[in-house]
Amino acid sequence: MLKNYAICGAVLIDGNGGEPVANSTVLVRDGRIAEIGVNLPIPADMTVIDAKGKTLLPGFIDAHLHLCMGDKDLSIPGSGLPLGLADHAGLRVLKSYDYALKNLNAGFTTLRDAGDYTDNTMQVKKAIDQGIVHGPRIISSNMFLSTTGGHNDLYPSFLQRTDNPKNNCDGPVEVLKAVRYQIHRGAEWVKFFATGGIMDPHLKQEFNDEEVAIIVRETHARQKKVFAHCMWEQGTLAAVRAGIDSVEHGSRLTEEIIDEMVKRGTWYVPTLCVLDASATMGRDYGLSEYYCGRAKWFYDSNLEGVKMAKERGVKIAFGSDSGFNAQKHGTNGREFIQYVKAGFTPMEAIVCATRNNAEMLDLLDEIGTVETGKLADLVLVDGDPLADISILANADNITMVMRSGVIYKQL
Numbered sequence: 335m336l337k338n339y340a341i342c343g344a345v346l347i348d349g350n351g352g353e354p355v356a357n358s359t360v361l362v363r364d365g366r367i368a369e370i371g372v373n374l375p376i377p378a379d380m381t382v383i384d385a386k387g388k389t390l391l392p393g394f395i396d397a398h399l400h401l402c403m404g405d406k407d408l409s410i411p412g413s414g415l416p417l418g419l420a421d422h423a424g425l426r427v428l429k430s431y432d433y434a435l436k437n438l439n440a441g442f443t444t445l446r447d448a449g450d451y452t453d454n455t456m457q458v459k460k461a462i463d464q465g466i467v468h469g470p471r472i473i474s475s476n477m478f479l480s481t482t483g484g485h486n487d488l489y490p491s492f493l494q495r496t497d498n499p500k501n502n503c504d505g506p507v508e509v510l511k512a513v514r515y516q517i518h519r520g521a522e523w524v525k526f527f528a529t530g531g532i533m534d535p536h537l538k539q540e541f542n543d544e545e546v547a548i549i550v551r552e553t554h555a556r557q558k559k560v561f562a563h564c565m566w567e568q569g570t571l572a573a574v575r576a577g578i579d580s581v582e583h584g585s586r587l588t589e590e591i592i593d594e595m596v597k598r599g600t601w602y603v604p605t606l607c608v609l610d611a612s613a614t615m616g617r618d619y620g621l622s623e624y625y626c627g628r629a630k631w632f633y634d635s636n637l638e639g640v641k642m643a644k645e646r647g648v649k650i651a652f653g654s655d656s657g658f659n660a661q662k663h664g665t666n667g668r669e670f671i672q673y674v675k676a677g678f679t680p681m682e683a684i685v686c687a688t689r690n691n692a693e694m695l696d697l698l699d700e701i702g703t704v705e706t707g708k709l710a711d712l713v714l715v716d717g718d719p720l721a722d723i724s725i726l727a728n729a730d731n732i733t734m735v736m737r738s739g740v741i742y743k744q745l
C-alpha cells in the first residue's frame with residue numbers, strides 16, 4: 335500500500351521555468367501529485383514531510399548514460415577489449431543495478447540508457463519494471479549499433495569473433511535486422527554511432543547515408559525513437575538529415591547542422607560534463623595525456639556548440655554520459671554546472687533536466703514537472719540551487735528522492 339504524503343514548507347521549483355513558490359505544500363496521494371498550493375490544510379491520512387529550508391523539484395531525468403560501465407570497471411578507452419569482458423553476465427547485471435541506484439540516490443528518477451555492449455542493462459530495467467527490485471525508471475536502448483571497425487567494434491583485429499553480436503552491422507540487411515533485434519529485445523530508443531569518438535577521428539561518418547536512412551526509417555516505422563552518437567560534422571549532418579530524434583554529444587556543430595536541427599525539431603544532448611571529467615580527472619583513471627588533451631578539445635567544441643544551439647533555438651535536453659570513464663554514476667548533477675558555464679541561468683539548466691527531457695522522452699504527461707495528476711517523482715534539495723547550482727552535483731545535498739510516490743531516500 336502506498337503511503338500518502340504532505341510535503342510542507344519547501345521552495346517549489348516546478349520544472350516549467352517560472353518563479354519559485356515559497357512555503358509550498360505538495361500533497362501526494364496514491365503515487366500521484368494530488369494538490370499544490372501554499373499553506374494548504376493537511377488531510378488526516380497524510381504523513382507530513384517538513385521541508386522548510388529546502389527546495390522541492392521534479393525528479394531529475396538523465397537522458398544519456400551507460401549502466402553497462404562505471405567506476406567498478408576498467409574504463410580505459412583504447413585498451414582493446416569491451417569493458418567487463420571478463421565478468422560473468424550475472425555480475426554485470428548486479429554492477430549495472432548498483433550504478434542505477436547511485437543515479438537514483440543523486441535525485442535522478444528517470445534514466446535513458448544510451449547503450450550497452452550486451453543486453454544486461456535491459457534485465458535491470460525489466461527487474462525494476464516488474465517490481466522485483468526498486469530503482470529508477472529506465473528507458474533502454476539495449477545494444478548500441480556500430481559498423482565493423484566502428485566506434486563500438488572494440489575487439490582487437492587478431493581476435494576472430496565466433497559469437498553473433500547483433501549490434502555490429504553493415505549493409506541494408508544487417509542494419510535492418512539489428513534495429514529489429516534491439517526493438518524485439520525491448521529497446522524503446524535505438525542508438526547508433528553516426529561518427530567515431532575521441533580516439534577514432536578517422537570515423538567522420540560511421541554508417542553510410544543508406545544505412546542511416548534504414549536505421550531511422552525502420553525505428554520510426556516501429557513507433558520507436560532513434561538517437562545517435564555525433565562527434566564529427568559529416569556523420570552528424572547525415573544523421574540529422576535522415577531524421578534522428580536526438581543528437582548526442584554534438585561536437586563540431588556547424589551552422590548548416592544547426593539549421594537542419596531547428597527546421598526538424600531535433601533535440602540536442604551536449605554531454606559536457608563527461609568531456610570535462612575526462613579532460614580534468616582522466617589522468618586519475620589512467621587515461622593518457624593525449625586522450626585528456628583530445629577530450630579538452632572536444633569539450634571546448636561542445637561548449638561553443640551549446641551556446642550556438644541555444645541562441646538559435648535548438649531544443650536542448652540534458653545528459654551526463656555517466657559511466658563513461660571519469661564521469662561517475664551519481665555525479666550526474668555536474669552537468670548542471672556546465673550549462674551555467676555555457677550561459678544558461680540555473681533555472682534554464684534545471685528545466686533542461688526536467689521538463690525538456692520529459693518532453694523529448696514523450697513522458698511529459700506523466701513526469702518532468704510538479705503538476706497535479708502527474709506521478710510523484712520529487713526530490714528535496716538542501717539549499718537553493720538557483721543561488722548555487724553546484725549543490726545539485728553532490729548527492730549528499732539531495733535529502734529526499736521519491737519515485738511514483740515511493741520514497742527511496744530520506745536523510
Ligand SMILES: [Zn+2]
Nearest residue numbers: 400448655658
Ligand atoms: Zn554515451
